Amino acid sequence: MKSHVKALVVGGGAVGTSIAYHLARAGWEDVMLLERDELTSGSTWHAAGLLPLFNMSYATTHIHKYSVEFYKSLEAETGLNAGFSIVGNLRMAQTQERMDEYMLYASTAETAGVPYEWLTPAQIKERWPLVMTDDLKGAIFHPTDGYINPADVTMAMAKGARQRGVMIERKWQVDGYEWTGSEWKVTVTKMGEKGGNLVPTEETAVITAEHVVTATGNHAQRTAKLLGIKIPAIPVEHQFIVTEPDPALLEYRKNGGAEHPVLRDADAKWYVREERGGWILGPYELGAPARFQYGVPDSFRADLFPLDLERIEEEYMSMIHRLPTSETVGLKDDFNGPICYTPDGNPLIGPAPGLRNMWLAEGFSFGITAAGGTGYYLAQMMVEGEAEIDMASLDPKRYADWQTVDWAVAKNEEAYEHVFILHHPDEERPAARPLRTSPAYDRQKAKGAQFGCVNGWERPNYYAPMGFDDHASRSFRRGAWWQYAVEEARAIRETVGLIDATAFAKHTVKGPGATAFLDRFTCNKLPKVGRINLTYALTSAGTTRTEYTIVRNAENDYYLVSAGAWAAYDEDYLVKAAEDFMAETGQMVIVQDVTTQWGVFAIAGPNARDVLQKLIRDAEPETALSNKRFPWLSAKRIELGMVPVNAIRVAYTGELGWELHHPIEMQNHLWDKLVEAGEEFGLKLVGARAQNWLRQEKSYRAFGNELGRDATPAEADLPRFIDLSKEFFGKDAMVEKGIRAKCCTLLIDGPEDADPWGREALYLEGRKVGRLTSGGYSVAFGKSIGMGYVEPELAVPGTKLKVKMFDQLWDAEITVDSPYDPKNATIRKDI
Incomplete structure (x- = not known):
């Protein structure tokens, strides 16, 4: 076994x-894979081998699509048949709302080039x-989908990896990681067997590696402890059963009937596929318990848990309902094994x-489907610096150190029991909530706040x-909450609104x-002292x-504000970049992370200044908030009643407004004073949707929507925030990329009862030319609105396109940047 490698992959599942295969294919030599037992001995061996393309995530859809295409090529390269049965995947719907979900998903599929068909019940x-x-x-049908033998595809990838020079070592367990400043020292122990158990x-030995990749599956908690980090990947029991041959199915096939596709009855919470003349049923039932939250016992190898048939009785009976001939068929085999999950699946x-x-590379609940694409895109990140798609939504740092084992x-x-739950775009899952609350939470709840969860x-x-029942109001169209968001948005435009932005x-x-x-x-450019600037940190790919948002308090004293959902993600990059700078210079x-020290209220609207003038303590309160003394895009320390506030004159809503950054322990006092002062000016409490x-x-633009690691700030059409006269990280790569697609805003004449969600495909004369990244409703224009990317030459005002919603094409027109108040007159409004 070699003692030094360029990349060490830990984990020998799919x-x-x-990952090992794709690193070698990308040109890296000296790649080694270690497996503590035998290849496929984790969850891979008992996986059902399904390849569901259906996914609401843009990045995950690309990963699954690549896997399906890649697996079809393996036999030609390796000579090993991975057992890929291209029978298709049929997702059935018992309700119109489920069909609405499929139609929203179909738009996402189109943006990624995933083929599908619609089927009526009669056609099924x-x-x-x-x-x-x-x-x-009805149903949505993926004709290119199907199932594969998990062990066979893993062995085919392993053979392909070996052919490309990868060293695969079995029965070696990693027991320690040490970073030397330039490489990893990995301590490993040879494993043996005693009484059927795996024992050290x-x-x-010690292996030094420039890069390490962990793909340890059910052992993720052990990996986390060895690395001194938190990984919210914990297995959950998943059962599936195999029936004896079904005489009716055998007869159907004998008479020339085609193999059934993988059947998914989402409303019944199961999948079914053929297996040797019988059926495999895989339910996603309520009450499946998490296992191994503190680590996998040494005695657990390729083992299973006892079957709990009572827990899946409802799903079993619904299979009999959907496939009546299965009622008299006996059970042949059963599996109940650990499948790793993450909080969002x-x-x-x-x-x-x-x-x-x-x-x-941890937490794969659909590991066989994702394995191929994960190797491909992770290898791109490691070898080239970035993947060709934005992988931020799958980044491990979307979770932070506040999470605990109980929370995960x-x-x-x-997440397990939600696999087949309707995935509304306005979905808010209730488990482990509330946990992180700002001091004003109870006051907001008493006012009827319906909460979402951002980074906890x-x-x-x-x-x-x-x-009001928030859960009952969710919909793929305009839910019952929509009217309240309209009223809140209108208040910002016409009077004044108060928003809690503490999660920043x-x-x-x-x-x-x-x-x-x-x-x-x-x-x-960096702002002058007392001023602010919006700016972007780039990747090595530009x-x-x-x-x-950077506030400059003094010559070398800055306050940075970024998206609350990406707090740990942003901090990690910022801290590492600062360490690199110090090492170099x-x-x-x-x-310093000061997120929990400061609360934030955003007050905005034509009457925002009037509200604050009632509270500000100043020698000349009538001019303290004027353009002369407090201009747009500036920051000042002010006092509102008894609360010292770092006020920033900026508003994400595009109206006259301020962000009020305040000591979080004083939040309730400030909240009460603002609500009281705002009463005479028509102040309305406003939420994130408006x-x-x-x-x-x-x-x-919003990070995670228009802004991400697959587009440059220039492609986001933000030239005013790019200073090409200076040197900055990623500049050359950004310039070299040019403009491959361009961000724009569209006004949309869509359905009367729905708005786009930001996942829809855009068309010109029947040709797909782009996709939406955001969507919603415009109170200023009285119609739907969206933002997205199109081919550069089309990104000009007046271009007429079509947007795909509910399987129909609707008129959309590209409008000017900032269609509401393009000259920023309302933001700059003076006394």
Whole structure:
């Protein structure tokens, strides 16, 4: 076994072997894979091998699509048949709302080039007469989908990896990681067997590696402890059963009937596929428990848990309802094994938090489907610096250090039982909530706040009358909450609104090297003292890594505000970049996370100044908030009643307004004073959904939507925030990329009862030319609005396109940037 490698992959399941294969295919030599037992001995061996393309995530859809295409090519390369049965995937719907979900998903599929067909109940029955269709509304069918043998595809990827020079070593367990400053020292132990158990021997070794990738599956908690980090990947029990041969199915096939596709009855919470003349049923039932939250016992190898048939009785009976001939068929086999989950059901793929050259590929609940694409896109990140798609939504740092084992258990069990729950775009899952609350939470709740969850923080989405049922109001169209968001958005435009923005991430950057560091770290000019700037930190590929609002308090004293959902993600990049700068220049830079020290209220609207003037303590309160004394895009320390406030004259809604950054322990006092002062000026409490609509009327880009690691700030059409006269990280790569697609704002004449969600495909004369990244409703224009990317030559005002919604094409027109108040007259409004 070699003692030094360029990349060490830890874990020999489908995901690990794919990563090793793709690193070698990308040109890296000296790649080694370690497996503590045998290849496929984790969850891979008992996986059902399904390849569901259906996914609401843009990144995950691309990953699944690549896997399906890649697996079809393996036999030609390796000579091994992976057992890929291309039978298609049929997702049935019992309700119109489920069909609405499929139609929203179909738009996402189109943006990624995933083929699909619509089938009526009659067409389903005609193709597959054993399926009972009387209570179905229809189905979406993926003809290129199917299932594969998990062990065979893993062995095929392993052979392909070996052919490309990868060393695969079995029966070696990693027992320690140590970063030396330039590489990893990995302590490993040879494993043996005793009484059927896997046990360590006295043989040990140390492998040094420039890069390490962990793909340890059910052992993720052990990996987290060895690395000193948190990984919210914890297995949940998943059962599936195999029936004896079904005589009716055998007869159907004998008479020339085509193999059934993988059947998914989402409303019944199961999948079914053929297996040797019988059926495999895989339910996603309520009450499946998490396992191994503190680590996998040494005695657990390729083992299973006892079957709990009572827990899946409802799903079993619904299979009999859907396939009546299965009622008299006996059970042949059963499986109940651990499948790793994460709190949102999507895997953790990317750099480990706080560590250098350590990459995670953990938490795969659909590991066979995702393995091929994970290897491909992770190899791109490692070898080229970035993947061709934005992988931020799968980044491990979307979770932070505040999460605990108990929290992850609750959320992972919830994610399991939500596999087939209707995935409304306005979905808010309840488990482990509330947990992180700002002091004003109880006051907001008493006012009818309906909360969303951002990085664990409870944040008002909108306010409704007491007793309103947020869950019942969710829809793929305009839910019952929509009218309240309209009223809130209108208040911002016409009177004044108050928004809780405490969830913003906040950091201070200070020290003798702070200015030089931030000047290189970001692409815009740094603000003068007392002023603010919006700016972007880039990746090595020149794309947008993160967005910051920078407030300059003093010559080398800065306050950075970024998106609350990306707090740990932003901090990790900021801290590592500062460390690199100090190592290179010797100049001291001190970065501190102050998120939980400061609350934030945003007050905006034509009457915002009037409200604050009632509270401000100043020698000349009538002019304290004037343009002369407090101009737009400036920051000042003021006093509002008894509360010292760092006020920033900026508003994400595009109206006259301020962000009021205040000591969080004084939040309730400030809240009460603002609400009281605002009463005579028509102040309304406003949530995040109305704010999201309003920012689109101003064409304000949002990170994770318009801004991400697959587009440069230039492609986001933000030249005013790019200073090409200076040198900054990623500049050359950004310039070299040019403009491959361009961001724009569109006004949309859509359905009367629905708005786009920001996942829809855009068309010109029947040709797909782009996609939406945001969507909603515009109170200023009385119609739907959206933002997205199109081919550069089309991104000019007046271009007429079509947007796909509910399987129909609707008129859309590209409008000017900032269609509401393009000259910013309302923002600059003076006394």
